Amino acid sequence: MEPPTGERLAARTLPHPHLTPSTVAGRRPYRSLSPWLQASPLSLTSRRRFRGLHSDGSMEKRGRVAVVVLGDIGRSPRMQYHALSLAQQAHLEVDIVANGGSDPHMAVKENQSIHLHIMTSVNLQGLSKISSPLALLLKAAVHFIILVWFLCLKIPRPDVFVVQNPPSVPTLAAVKLSSWLRRSTFIIDWHNFGYTLLGLSHGRGHIIVKIYHWFEKYFGRMADGSLCVTKAMQHELAQNWGIKATVLYDEPPEFFHPASLEEKHELFSRLENNICHPNGIRDCVTTAQRGPESGAAIHWLDQSSDTLFSTQIGNEIFLKASRPALVVSSTSWTPDEDFGILLEAAVMYDRRVAAALNEDDSVEEEKIWTDISNGKQYLYPRLLFIITGKGPERRKYEEQIKKLNLRRVAFRTMWLLAEDYPLLLGSADLGVSLHTSSSGLDLPMKVVDMFGCGLPVCAVSFSCITELVEVEKNGLLFSTSSELADEFMMLFKGFPERCDTLNSLRDGALATASSARWSTEWETHALPLISELISGKQR
Template sequence: MLHGSDPHVSIREHHSIRIYQMGSVHLKGLSKISSALALVVKAAIQFVILVWFLCVKIARPDAFIVQNPPSVPTLAAVKLSSWLRRSKFIIDWHNFGYTLLGLSHGRNHIIVKTYHWFESYFGRMADGSLCVTKAMQHELAENWEIKATVLYDQPPEFFHPTSMKEKHELFCRLKNDICPPNGAFDCIHTRNEKSFRFEASNELDHPSDSLFTSQVGNDIFLKPNRPALVVSSTSWTPDEDFSILLQAALMYDRRVSGVLGEDDSITEEKLWLDICKGEQLYPRLLFIITGKGPEKAKYEQQIKKLKLRRVAFRTMWLSAEDYPLLLGSADLGVSLHTSSSGLDLPMKVVDMFGCGLPVCAASYSCIKELVKVEKNGLLFSSPSELADEFMMLFKGFPDKCESLKSLKDGALAKSSSSKWSTEWETHAMPLISEIIS
């Protein structure tokens, strides 16, 4: 693997897993002269590094299993290494690399067409293939002449529902990120002209308290006046239109403000009193967006320009250990993934279901293979649809939102029934055993 974020501790310390880190290739000087030449040179260098690791650094395996994409130069490097070491070559198709490249260059660009040829040529040279959806299986069979076995992604064991103690400890660790003392001033942490403190309560100053939880002795409980927590993870890339979530949040904010009244001074005081009594009709929403990517700064600037009264955003990067805990502590997950090919499924939704978190997911061709509408999630195709779902799910939060509780029950049932080991032993192992026998 290339040097990046550390994997979960259960992976780093597993006795059967060896992680080899390869250095990144940077060609800044050459890219200024010719971007196309820089891509070719970079691919060539990566090819040599991959072959060196696969043929020299590691012990000979029975089979190489390579996830696609990326396709260039990975598929060629693994094919050569499998031939040199007399090992089998298996591809795990998670998406198509050429469709991802087409997001920035267009499907008809010569680079994209060349990438497509490369991907399909080496794809057909594999000894076996796995893929993540029935729709992709059909595409590979009909248009690529590749027979693939469907292996649905399942969350690792460390994606599971979060206990109350884990929630409290997590929110206490994240207290400064969620409610920075001199940072964002909004419905989570703000003052108006009358120096009116508008936050869950002054108990936030207590060391054993968080925005969402309180501890009294050994007892930990969720605050009835807490905001609803919505989590979305993103790579901040063009295949996820984050503006949809921003527009939906703005619509929710305006609709809730309209329900509460138009007079700001009265509205703020009335809302505060209702929150203290636990009688708010619609809760404040706190969106925590996790991930790294090229478009993050652009969207953070857009968030700063929004005039929100009932909604707040926080962007952060969490460790591999804390991310599953956050998913298991949230009230709702949002997926904006639409797939460059329309044939893969968002792993983030798989992880959310593993933690028992219901999901609102962007609708596209094969998403129903994962999200069962009105059972463990809902689908949306526009900002207004997503805003409607927020209004419907969070009305009466936290105790009187039956629709949200029903989806939560469905997500919890999914988390208990979906096991990676079962999926692997049922679908992947028979294929691999047949190939290497």
């Protein structure tokens, strides 16, 4: 699974009218058991156990779980969801031991049953002067000592450790030792295989990767229980690792939903400067912003009642007919996501639209932008790509974007507030996933979020992606930039009113969102395992 971003968490707690039982067939009714998520009822036995009651009503010690992440907790949404479900649904005390960086979701920080323990940051830059294998060994040793210190001395004794993998080194060894010293059990939540991620930079045949693989497999077998993200990974663990794992699919929490017109307008107003006033960029968005809907010519937006996509007249909000199509992609800007595919597809779309409209190079881009600003609608719309996330290759691709010089395509890169990320997905017209998976066995969590917002997706095709994306139902798959450009042409023809294929995929994405949510998935698959381990420790 791709390294997740902290921005994908948000504090949206109220159900949206587009997702009520009356408007989406089969939608589970909303309940008010939790201010963060919709929790389905636990069994009476589980409630008594986790609330600290014996079956005869006498008090017992409340169960406790430690959630362990050797990484930025703010960019580990699945582990935050675990913590919230453990506290909200299982009524357990939860200690999160993780690195700092991005802020976790507000619900995590405010929940009185969840206790954050941020590990000490150690400056290891000096290790870069040492040969690579020795530097990696020293770095792992330092992290091992810090992690064991926190797990054994800084937190109360848990009944169960729940640890994210990867990273495997030294996390699994540290948690295994700590669970033995503290007489606890531990569960591994397999998001991916760490050795395959290391293989991206060193190659699968490198001795370091082989050692990492052995380490991950050896300590992985020592866990008392395992969760994983796909059936393909479950099969791999069973057949080749000797590990029995329970599939716990990523599912969107309730705050991922289609945005209302009011929410869209408010979001676009907040993002106005980032979208329409970028430094040093002049394109089809910055120069063709307003149409006759606002009664203005070409100039910068200066009224909160008018945005690139919407306008407010009195109490009424309208989406502009000449608005660009909004395409969203969330990326970690790492080698396992080839952003160049999206750039090439955007260039192809720009050229193919010009050819379809019989435009030659003599047609000035200024004339096109002026026509758009005056309300002229073309068969194919402008595309605005908003790319969210942080990562090492972001600057490189931003420099490439500046050199594209496209007529009908614009790009914006940004890091959103936690509250705004699901709103952006709920306001967009199409999502794009470039995740290919280092192992071929995990699924992109960003696609889960997009479906939760009723957003159809174009995703890179790889071995197990069909466990999530149903072709021509809730999304499309592609393998090359040309295929992605073809999909843009097909989906956006006639936008915004006459794009039947896009609307059909949106209906499919909404149906996918209505079929499952995190709280139900967690209670069905994770809770029984955790309950069994805690019950065994308390007997």
